[in-house]
Amino acid sequence: MSGQRLHDAAALLAALVAPFLTALALMPFRGDLSPTNAALILVVAVVAVAAIGTRTAGAVAALSAAAWYDFFLTVPYQRFTITGREDVETVVLLLVVGMIVSQLSVRARRLRTTVITDAAHLTSLQGTVRLAEDGRSPEAVVEYVRRELVGLLGLRGCRFEYGTLMGGLPRLEHGGGLWLHRPGRITEYAGWPDGETELRVVGGGHYYGRFLLNPVPGALPPEQNRLVAVALAAQAGSALDTAGLAHPG
Template identity: 85%
Template sequence: MSGYRLHDAAALLAALVAPFLVALALVPVRTDLSATNAALILVVAVVAVAAIGTRIAGVVAALSAAVWFDFFLTEPYQRFAITDREDVETAVLLLVVGLIVSQLAVRARRLQRTVVSDAAHMTSLQGTARLAEDGRSPEAVVEYVRRELVGLLELRGCRFEYGTLMGNLPRLEHDGGVWHDRPGRVTEYADWPDGETELRVVGGGHYYGRFLLDPHPGPLPPEQDRFVAVALAAQAGAALDTAGLSHQA
């Protein structure tokens, strides 16, 4: 199971279990606690799940909170039935507020992750540019890009191969897609294909080589990460072209 799927499964489990455990913990004080305060505590549990999970996990957590609020914290206890009108209204509000707040928490987490990711991408691209500006050898630029690709795309490994097109491998293209162009058949991948994937390095219209990506099995990285990978390869190509190294057209 990939890291993404494992995380999603864990988030769904937390969405089911966390509201249950919180409601169960409130049982000893439920007669001293108003329904509104109990509902607010459960909303906190929903937000906590949404902050680490997905939109689906947030929805499941909100539904779970409403169910266990009914079962443990409203009369008749330990039954899925509510007799008091105010408790019914509170349960409905708990569900609605839980859904809204959980979705806002997921959106805020994604925005934060985007900001952090953009900053890391900018640092990576600036690092390559500085190496070229400082007159470092094109080999140093290529090696820097190779290391950045491993981290950026979460690869098992990556190597650079000069001036050869041996084998017909799937390719990470400029549009961020991973394609495999074979006679009579073109395949676009949503997951990493088996084996290596090439990322070609071109500078000044000349082909200099390719990075051979060795990914972990699973979904492709986010599209933005793939665009940055293509940009890094282009910077490596520019460094090789500026140095005037031999190339293969």
């Protein structure tokens, strides 16, 4: 099981267990707690699950909280039955509020992750600019980009090859897609193909070489990562062109 699937499974388990344990812990105090306060405490449990899980986990946590509130904290106790109108209203509100808050929590977490990822990508792109501004050699820029590509795309390895188009390899294109061009046939990939993939380096309209990517088999990295990889390769091409290096005819 992949790390992401394991995380999602753990979040789903927490969605089932956390509200149950919270409601169970409130049992000794149910005579002193108002229905509103008890419901708010369960909402906190829902938010805690949503903060680490998926939308599905948040929704399951809200349903679980409403069910265990009914079972442990409303009369008749230890039965999934509600007789009081106030209790019915509280359960409905708990379910609605729990669903809304869990969705907002998941959205906020994803937004935070996106911001962090965008900042990392910007830092990576700025690194090549700084190297060029500092007068570093184009080889230093190429090496910097090569290292960045390994982390950005989750590669096993990456190497740069000057001035050759031999091999007919699958190619990471400017739009972030992965294609293999053959006479009379074009193949688009949804995952990494076997063997190496090329990312061409062009500067000033001239082809200088290519990064040969050695990926880990599996799904392609996010499109944003692939677009940043293409931008990094373009910066390497610009550095090579600015240096006035010879290029294939």
